[in-house]
Amino acid sequence: MVPPAALQLSSSPASFLVSLIAEELHNFELLELELELNLELELELELELELELELELELELELELELELELELELELELELELELELAGAGAVAKMEVVIVPVLEDNYSYLVIDQASRLAAVVDPVEPQKLLDEAKKHGVQVVMALTTHSHWDHAGGNGQLKQLAPSVRIYGGQGDNAEAVDEEVNEATRLTLGETEITVLETPCHTPGHVTFVARHADQPAAAFTGDTLFVAGCGNFNSGTAQQMKTALVDKICALPDDSQLFVGHEYTVKNLLFATTVEPDSQEVQDRLAWARARREAHEYTVPTTVGAEKATNPFVRCTQQTVLQYADTTDPVAALAKVRADKTAWGRRK
Template sequence: MQVEILDALTDNFMYLIVDVATNTAAAVDPADAEVAVAAAARLGATITHVLTTHHHYDHAGGNNQMKKLCPSVEVVGGRGENVQGATREVADKECLQLGDAVTITAIHTPAHTAGHTSYLASAPSSSSAVFTGDALFVGGCGRFFEGGPEDMCETMRRLSALPREALVYAGHEYTVKNLQFALEVEPGNSAAQQKIQWAEARRASSEPTVPSTVGDELRFNPFMRVAVPEVRAYCGAADDDVTCMRRLRNKKDNFAGSSRPWVPGGGPLPGL
């Protein structure tokens, strides 16, 4: 299995998942259909599936064009999500096959939207990879537009249960600001400190900060750490996961971040 990272719009990621033996591919959230199809052609791969995480235009807006460019493509979306151009709706834990070797499992990951679906791709002799759209970012998560903190707690439980080594391919390049917030929540988190310095260096070189891993996210992503005492203390001594998640998201929604680099030992600098 091969994963190709593609840029779209201003800060979106699209992906191609390729079954190398058969040169068949699935395009994940191909908002720019022409770019996705051209990338597949460069790889010598044929796109047989579109995997749509949710119905927002910056993720599903290229689906109809994908159907024009690849007339036999199967456009997949979560059950009840009503994504543009869908030819198949999948339920939680439903599987589909890509080529001979790649199995893709749908994971219902609501909160950002009601039917938001992540996709776990697995193949022999390859690291598994989960494509999380706007459910899970590197160091963060998406806003709660059609769900609430209860939904996001369930989403994070499902994603936390994946293998620690599973690669995480998120829908946006939001890593630096997310980690600035993570360090406001847990200033002493050494994993977050190391990750933000790495992420700032990557962005300075115009390189993406994906993929992460499930194991790494559990070490520094506050939205996967709502049971950790330091995170609960930041959220006003919240005594349950849902209350902590609600307060954490509210604080993140009002977090400005900084355009200046994080300073070791000093946390994120204030102001834009």
């Protein structure tokens, strides 16, 4: 057996160098391979990052496209809605129009226009020329006059109206003997103004034959012309009438109409009436709010008509004669007695003002 030392001595320097070089080459190849692998990994990583970036860009683009599409759809819907509203607005033009015409010191007359036929009625035309001028301004023909009652500040222009417009037919309440009336009417009467129907409520008290005219057209709220029976937050003097008559007129007839019915009254007494109403129902926020509203309207020189049945049920102490607060005020359980008490107190209150 040859000892290890002898083997080492037997190895030539050349073979050792070759072995060393081979080992270095092998290590170099391994390093190159490792570098190549690292490069491939880096390339793969870059490719993955590029793919992820492309996917993100594609997703962002898709989201932008979806957002643009949603915005376009919203815009289309808005345009469609605007068109529908325009069409609805065009279709919602009032087929019956009431024009308020202030006359004398604090009276109201009215011009009722049927849009389809361009025919019109005048209500309580105490200043007939003013009403006819208003009709001319609106391009309509006056064919009838509706007289709520015989007092001069409502019926006093009927004769002059006949002279100015002889073809106009004048209507008034049965037994009221209003000036220049062609036909007296009652609750069986049906008048036609183009497509507008006009009916009658018999509301005697302020005068024996006082009537309220009610104009209706299709789905529009009714328009009732109450003369001196009902005011905004008030009612007329009884004169020769009774509290029972006024209760029937206010509660059982006029305010039996639907709550959205519009009430066109004979005088601008609203602020005074609501001031008195605060003495009957001092805790009523509805009365306080309506008084503030009425004051603001009058300070701006604006009308407080029309009112509505719903508003009168909430704030008119005469209409509210059936309500517990008004019954307590009058110290009675009888609505008719309560109405009589409120009317007497209002008259006395008015004299003190």
